Amino acid sequence: MNKARIIRLVLALAVLAGAGWMLRGYITDDTYIHLRYAHNLIERGEFSFNPGQGSYGATSPLWIFALAFLLKIGLPPFAAAWVLGCACGLALILLMDNILERLTFPPIWKGAVLLLATADVWFLRWTFSGMETPLATVFLLFLLWPLVSGRDLGWGVTRGALWRRYLAWGVAAGLAGLVRPEFMVLAPLALPWLLAFEYNRAGSVAGNSGRHMARPHRPMLAAIVGWALVVVPWLAYAWHAFGRITPGTAAAKSSTASASVTEILQYFFMALKQLAATQGVLWIAAILLIVLVLIRNSRNLDSIWDEVEEEGNRYAEQGKLAPGQGTWSVWGPVALLGIAFTWFAVLLGGYAVKQVWIISRYVSPLAPVLLLALALMAEWLMNGQRVGPRGRRAGHAIMVGGVALTLLGNVWIFSTLVVPHAEKFPRGVQECYLGMGEWLSENTAEDAVIAALDIGAVGYASERRVLDLMGLVSPEILELGRSIGFQEMVASGAWLETRELGSGRRPDYFVDRSEGMPRWEGKTVHGVRFELIDTCIIEGVGLREPQPWTVALYRLVSVGNKVSDSSGG
Numbered sequence: 001m002n003k004a005r006i007i008r009l010v011l012a013l014a015v016l017a018g019a020g021w022m023l024r025g026y027i028t029d030d031t032y033i034h035l036r037y038a039h040n041l042i043e044r045g046e047f048s049f050n051p052g053q054g055s056y057g058a059t060s061p062l063w064i065f066a067l068a069f070l071l072k073i074g075l076p077p078f079a080a081a082w083v084l085g086c087a088c089g090l091a092l093i094l095l096m097d098n099i100l101e102r103l104t105f106p107p108i109w110k111g112a113v114l115l116l117a118t119a120d121v122w123f124l125r126w127t128f129s130g131m132e133t134p135l136a137t138v139f140l141l142f143l144l145w146p147l148v149s150g151r152d153l154g155w156g157v158t159r160g161a162l163w164r165r166y167l168a169w170g171v172a173a174g175l176a177g178l179v180r181p182e183f184m185v186l187a188p189l190a191l192p193w194l195l196a197f198e199y200n201r202a203g204s205v206a207g208n209s210g211r212h213m214a215r216p217h218r219p220m221l222a223a224i225v226g227w228a229l230v231v232v233p234w235l236a237y238a239w240h241a242f243g244r245i246t247p248g249t250a251a252a253k254s255s256t257a258s259a260s261v262t263e264i265l266q267y268f269f270m271a272l273k274q275l276a277a278t279q280g281v282l283w284i285a286a287i288l289l290i291v292l293v294l295i296r297n298s299r300n301l302d303s304i305w306d307e308v309e310e311e312g313n314r315y316a317e318q319g320k321l322a323p324g325q326g327t328w329s330v331w332g333p334v335a336l337l338g339i340a341f342t343w344f345a346v347l348l349g350g351y352a353v354k355q356v357w358i359i360s361r362y363v364s365p366l367a368p369v370l371l372l373a374l375a376l377m378a379e380w381l382m383n384g385q386r387v388g389p390r391g392r393r394a395g396h397a398i399m400v401g402g403v404a405l406t407l408l409g410n411v412w413i414f415s416t417l418v419v420p421h422a423e424k425f426p427r428g429v430q431e432c433y434l435g436m437g438e439w440l441s442e443n444t445a446e447d448a449v450i451a452a453l454d455i456g457a458v459g460y461a462s463e464r465r466v467l468d469l470m471g472l473v474s475p476e477i478l479e480l481g482r483s484i485g486f487q488e489m490v491a492s493g494a495w496l497e498t499r500e501l502g503s504g505r506r507p508d509y510f511v512d513r514s515e516g517m518p519r520w521e522g523k524t525v526h527g528v529r530f531e532l533i534d535t536c537i538i539e540g541v542g543l544r545e546p547q548p549w550t551v552a553l554y555r556l557v558s559v560g561n562k563v564s565d566s567s568g569g
């Protein structure tokens with residue numbers, strides 16, 4: 001291992017370790033949902049939140065299986081979530097470094113890209129949250145591996161048939177869909193780009209005979225088979241066990257597809273802002289490079305293709321490539337850029353069309369892929385032989401400035417927003433939700449039903465059946481909420497008429513979250529009186545909602561069919 005590679009790995013690992021120390025103890029309410037699913041999987045052999053009632057209320061079955069394995073071998077629950085996140089963070093750094101090592105970037109460039117990927121504030125935040133985001137990021141990055149593995153070899157020329165490799169790739173794509181439901185669609189969209197790359201690479205190595213041997217039908221069928229080996233059994237199980245093939249979270253956090261361009265653009269820019277917060281300066285730098293190279297130097301895109309090949313040849317002649325590595329065909333960068341921007345458009349566009357309220361962990365897995373795409377664009381634009389010394393110096397200044405400002409921006413967001421949130425929010429979750437859950441465990445009957453807006457810590461600590469007012473694990477609420485709107489359903493008290501499917505009971509207690517004073521105290525709605533038991537304050541549920549929230553625990557007492565004048569929330 002060369003010195004430059006050791007240095008960049010040490011720096012990346014230092015950033016990861018430092019962030020892990022500052023985010024120690026960070027946990028979200030959704031982490032408790034995963035832990036309860038994992039616990040029931042071990043103890044009861046069922047994929048459920050409420051015991052005995054199978055439900056598809058978690059976005060990441062693979063994450064739950066991994067947590068269950070760690071719990072089974074004896075790790076404490078929170079340690080299991082933390083260890084799994086750390087392992088995925090480490091895997092991402094090593095995988096990113098291996099990809100960079102196979103590219104023709106200068107060593108300092110590779111170090112900058114790896115540091116940018118590791119210092120991404122959303123990557124650091126969610127790696128230590130106990131959520132599946134780092135595993136999702138690893139899978140998206142791994143699906144690019146065919147572009148850089150053995151890139152000097154053409155199919156049927158100096159290596160074996162690719163169907164075996166693409167069978168494994170298909171399995172990985174299928175597993176990616178079990179980490180995030182969006183990846184069920186997203187991962188297969190990389191396949192056409194990969195097959196086009198293989199076809200053109202074989203032609204560049206062995207001419208027309210190579211392309212004849214690189215017809216895409218065998219690797220395509222192998223990839224489909226590998227994908228189906230994972231996805232089809234899970235979808236069959238989900239349909240049989242839950243009556244649906246997509247998680248309840250996907251339905252609860254989205255609306256019906258919108259045909260309004262204004263609404264689509266509004267949600268698209270909402271998702272875009274999450275990525276732009278950590279990469280926006282780099283996007284601006286890329287635009288400036290394009291302006292510098294294509295306009296000021298009167299360049300055109302056609303000349304860039306040839307120069308990428310010429311640059312690769314120079315690296316090979318100068319011995320800058322490891323033994324056995326040849327030049328990277330121009331189709332490698334084309335395919336990587338194509339995959340990156342296809343995923344970007346489809347993921348953000350899909351969220352926008354479905355009007356999903358975006359949080360950073362939904363789009364964070366795209367960040368390393370986009371970084372690689374931006375780095376390749378910069379290499380194309382700056383390494384051409386027709387770029388003069390002045391233009392090259394200006395381009396380098398733009399890139400250095402973009403990297404420096406991006407790192408500074410991430411440090412600022414991390415220190416001023418993420419770290420304070422990671423200190424206050426888990427404390428609120430433990431004192432409010434976990435504390436109320438423990439009270440319910442000690443003071444209620446075992447068959448009691450708890451209605452709640454945030455179900456993770458309450459359900460985990462109380463070990464009682466939960467009526468989830470967001471519909472994630474309660475299909476009866478999901479149907480009602482989607483028919484009249486979740487806010488209207490909660491505010492009107494319509495959920496009080498609902499019986500929890502597993503027990504057939506109406507809720508006995510209610511854990512609410514609202515701004516200001518407890519909103520249900522003393523009210524009678526649909527013949528149910530709300531008796532306030534306890535309240536506490538939780539400091540924000542997200543970076544975009546930093547205001548204090550009041551968490552209130554109520555006993556629900558049946559008093560008849562009258563509705564008070566102040567009914568409703």
